[in-house]
Amino acid sequence: MSLVPVLLVAIGGAFGSVCRYLVGVGAGRLLGPDFPFGTMIVNITGSFIMGLFIELLALKLDGSESLRLFVAVGILGGFTTLSSFSLDTIVLFERGSAATAAVYVAGSIILSLAALVAGLHLVRAFA
Template sequence: MTPQLILAVAAGGALGSVARYFVGVGSGKLFGTEFPWGTLIINVTGSFLIGAFVGMFAAKWDLSQTMRIFLTVGICGGFTTFSTFSLDGYYLIERGQTLASFAYMVASVALSVGALIAALRLVRALP
């Protein structure tokens, strides 16, 4: 662990967190706040993004460890909100919306893993 890697995580995390805030607020305005659309969108797009990055690292991009850490641990780590996912699922149950909670949790996991697989396959199919 070097100061350069720590700065890469911190800078990427700051950017990812700001992006998460904007997506969360924008989703609330677009779709309402009864269902945690923002967190769902963030988790799925974050999973896709990290899948695309990892695929590009393996197939196309010759990036330094610092840049790889900046993009994955920093930006993606700051952007994705799996802990918020858990809290949102709980809040839906607490409000008596058990079916919505179940649908939200299943959709979050299935779509996020699917997005990651799609990104890896997409990147691997690039010329």
């Protein structure tokens, strides 16, 4: 495996993570800490940017794999994983697999919430 793709993802991910942190801090200061506005903002804006980027990549940027790794997987992956989830869902839907997309959405949300609860209970059981 080449080190270049790993570095592209790592550098992009570091940048995206810092951006996510700064948006969270800014949202908390501006809007208050009682609702996860920062998370909501990064999930929505990240999904929007992912849509813009993927379409531009396909239509104008010749589908550059290095650019995709740096921006989509790295920056946007560090900024929000919901953007990747959103893209995967729409790709399934656009390929004619609406039922698979629905199962993916429902399964991802339900199983992720269940996994979080299981993790909480596991720690609480031994605390």
